[in-house]
Amino acid sequence: MFSCTHCNYLTEYKRSMVRHLENIHIKPKTQKPRDTGPPTVSCTMCQYLSCTRTQMREHYSQVHDVNCSAQSLTFENTEAFEEWKSRIESEEISRFIKSTKARQSKTTIRQVYFCHRDGHFKSLGTGKRNLKRLGSNKINGCCPAEIKSFVNLASGAVSVQYIPTHVGHTNDLGRLPLPPSSRKEIARKLSEGVRSSKIISSIRDSVRDNPQDRQRLVTRQDVANVARTFKCKNRVVRHASDATSVDSWVAETRDSSNTVRFYKPRGTTLPDYPALTDDDFVLILANEYQVQMLESQGKNIICFDRVRGTGADHFELTTLLTVDETHKGFPCFFMVSNRSDTTIMALLALVVKDALGHEINTTTIMTDMSDIYSQGWSSVMPAPVHRLYCSWHVLNAWRENLVKISHPECREPVYKTLKALLEEVDKTVFSCSLQLAIYELKNDPVTVEFGQYFVQEFGNNVARWACCHQLHLDVNTNMFLESMHETLEYVYSGGKKQKPLDKAIPALMEFTRDKISKLWIALHKGGDRSKLIAIKKGHEHALTVSEFCVAPNNGNGWLVKSGDSDDFHVVTDCNESCNCALRCDDCQCCIHRYKCSCKDSATKWNMCEHIHLMNLQNSSTLLELDEGVLNEVIVNTSEVDSFEESLQSLDDLYHSIRSGLKTVSDIAFFKDHIEKYVFSIFEQQNASVLHFEQ
Template sequence: MEKKLLEFNTIQEFELWKMDIEKYTKSSYVKEHGTYKSKSFTRTTFVCHRSGCYKSKGKGERHLKLQGTNKINAFCTAAIKLTETQDKCKIEFLETHLGHEHDLGNLFLSKLDKETIAAKLAAKIPMTAILDEVRDSVASEDLERLHLLTRKDLYNIEQQYNLSSTAVRHKSDAVSVQAWVNEVKENGCVLLYKPQGEIIDLYDLKENDFMLVIMNEGQNQMLRKYGQDCICIDSTHGLNAYGFELHTLLVLNEIREGFPCCFCITNRSDVEAMKIFFSAIRKKIDFAIQPRVFMSDMADSYYNAWIQVMEAATFRLYCTWHVDRAWRKNLSKINSKEKRDIIYKQLRTLMQETDEKAFDAMLASFLELLLTDPETQEFYEYFLKYYTNISKCWAYCHRMKSGLNTNMHIERMHRTIKYIYLNGKHTKRLDKAISAILKFVRDKLFDQVIIINKGKLCSKINSIRSRHIKSNSLSFESILPHEEGWQIFSSTSKDFYYIHEENKNCQCKLICTDCNICFHRFSCTCLDSSIKWNMCKHVHLLSKYLKTLPFAEEDIFENSDSTQELQIDLERGDIQESTSALATSLVPQSNVQSSLISRKEKIKTEILDILNILERVDSHAEIDVIQKALCPIKPTLAALKQPVIVSLPQTKEKVNENKNITPQRRFFPTKKQKKVLQKNKKPVPSEANSISLQLLNKNIP
């Protein structure tokens, strides 16, 4: 037994010495029990981390890890006895280990290594870059526990220092969501929160019902600005493991892109639940919205609840895609495949008819055809029950110039949240889903600010440009004057379309720069314009034709200088006002402070409040919450104070290794050499690390 007596002036010197000893001897010393305190000194005993017996904490359902437990099921003699007095730190160091080898695989990462890696993770350095830096350092150093770093170790450090996700505030999902709601109460973005297990008299919800309605100030402004035009609403599932659906209320902005204005996460989708959802919105905006178009899926719960809280819409429309999907699904009621194809083509023709009188005649003949055929009678009953009396919701002739045909804006938004913000994973935790939704809204608000100031190449602009190119193949001879506008003959059929001038003074951003006309200037009776709400090729052809007329410069395409200056001034004022309003909603309220000193004082008061709370804590679960909240402070501050520079391996020029290689003779060992090779085939355990280090040095530049 080797025993040493050492003295240190401070506890920091002892900790540095202990760190060096652990690194040199490839071992670790941990506290055996708590610290013994007396009036004149305190004593702490550190023992080898491999000393002792393994005690399983589980139920025995899982196998032990492949390398086995760190405990040797015996007593190791190595130990450190630390005695602290007022002026000195004395230690008794027994450095002889017994019963085990110094294996790197049984070591833990040191506290210093963990803090260094945590600082890099807090600085948002990718895990692959951290692993590359650690493994590239093997060439110039001895093999240490740090060089055995794996991605699993990085995930464990991330979780230990609470750097993995800011959304997870507690291991219990319900507690984490409640903590988030309490945190954002001052911002007012939570319009309604009803957790499970509680009964609130204000709402007609059961005890097991859950409802969360979210709308921040930026969404509130967008709903007030664009809510009178188009309202789209739909739901999706798969954002949590509890069966709660996400209901989204969406509007279309000035470039006809969808913008989500309110979210509702609930386990119910009936009329009463949606009525509570819309009532929370009306209470926030303080007026009833009367949209021009209201589009949803084929369930009536949304619109029935809407008209009870808000105002009825001019157009109540079903999403064409949902209608088509329902028809395809129920065509299985017809056994014959040939008849299914014929009926489906007739359904699509019936849907796309734009003349109301022709539609009524076609609908009557179609129903008669279904009724007379025995094989289609079941489908006839289905179509008669669900579609005949509500043709205004799905027929094209009843949605002319409505400006909306499908609900793809919401479908695209839901896919973006699932596959981009949640990386295509089925989220089990609700708090992570809420965090992804809020990040999506934040990015959409930034997009809106960019659109206001810089503009954006959106899908509508692309469609305008593509239609302009298609119009080059058309001839001016197909244009004829009409009483209320112009008449253009179709280039693909014998039909003809009418074009009317709608809004001459519109100043929107959907402009064809070649034609110098706005998206809303003319309207055409073709499907591309009246149903799909595009600037069709006929409008482009007409605008080019009008430019060739002698009066075009004065009457149609030119405004006076004073009018242009007034419009520019008004537009600049709108841009500044809209930008400042949206920017205010993007800045967190915690960052709006007068100075650094005032923010420090506020944090001091919050720390004092936490200390007072700590005195009243009476459970380990509450201690875990406080400790988890404090863990990311040190590594994050270290990342800000000292930026971490990652040395990535330099790329080398590619060299053809087979060039100018002289052929060599094969090596055939003798019997004596074979015996030596077989004898040295398996290295001695104590030399394993040195041999592996030599192999690494050969393979790593």
């Protein structure tokens, strides 16, 4: 037995005694401080940096008053823990990912999960491609939310330290990936040969009533990503479906939802609707989301579209549309009927009123040239302020009536002239051009018949079809109504071969469901990609404009002139701030913030180059005045002894930089700056108040 002469330590081994003497009595080791490296954990609310997440949580609590306390939980096994983790991720629209590899000791396994938005974005590319529409998931800072799990190797129990507080971001559904269980289920169906469209359709049906389910936003790209990850061979397997009659479909739908708003089959009479005959057929459909869309968006504009049936029954489809948050057409009510007249349209308006529970006072109604829609609507609802013709229907009517021009070679010039009239945005130019066009049409024997038709149908209602009378009514008929008409025509009619009615009606509801899903995707994952690309290209084009002028417009926006054009366009601030995805990140504004009097903005609802130029002007100084000269003048004028000498100094300053004033913008900029300095001069001399005039 070995004993230490310095203390009471005893050991059986000599080596242990040597180690004891070296470590305790001869040269004891000093514990080195932990090397945490440079501070890399950044605060999302200020410029503070720390070395550890623990320090950052203390900073959030002490400086920003954010509760970062942890909750202690215990689970019987790993399965119960994973189930709890999946549930809170679904409820809170969040995701926790492993920060590092699990660490195992003799008794426990420790694993840490961070919020998936925590951290800094590190680009691995070369900048040739743009980021995804929403940008990186990383918030370039620290989110304190985390989960620490400790698995007891002996009992299998799991102890958890859970910090639920998220900082620096919102919990957005579009930021989440598909859950692993959904990805595996998609991979299984793909391996069985089920088509992508069938998979997406079944997923959307299963999550129809759960707005917080990530599967609601599933797209074809998600399915393609799963197929690539799991290396699935997508064999095409076509499944036949049993056709059902309209009556059975209506009965089945009424049992599960209130989508069927009105149904009157042939061979029946309804005492409450004596205007409907025994031979009439009317079916009106709208789900709850469609009604809500009309409730929220229909106050601005509603549109009517009609698709004529080609089958034996000639049932027509009438669609009531509005414009959704992404400024695209959205179908709110479908009506299938055997006739279209004022009585049937009044019935549709009555059903809409019953579904909403009140009247809807819309600003604008857009239809084709028929009066049945406006008359039927106004018989039930308040009359709209504006009634417009769809530009696509107007142009189509002109093309169909060009046969009234006897010489074929004269038809195309006439059509181009009228189309230019329709697209003209200046009312004065439009009025002169319209009178000239009518005079030429009516005084040419070749076009006199067409001229009479044009004057009779369009001469007295120019406010309904001319773009100059529709500026900034938030309508762009050619943008969405023509494409929506073609889509509905294909869905309802089925292309060249007429689709049976019992298949066309479910196809319409499936189209509506997909439309809702696409709208959700656009709202959660970013706006219309084509519109975003147009905004980005518009800003890049504005950067290449070498000569332009931006000047205040007497408190009513700005006057903007660009390029070689001599025309000034008025850009006004709509004072609308929203969080929509259709925005220019460089200009720091969305597409709703400003409007311009040019054609690109007024009729096509684009963020034109004039808006980009105005933002560029406000964010940087185009006129560089010599601050040194101005300061020198201030110093010199502070030594003057009289009011007249001050005026003389001001006059000298004006003549010294007068040659640099080239545009209206330069003059306005100079006025604002020189006014400030002149007032400073006379304040120093305790002079009387000077009224500075331009």
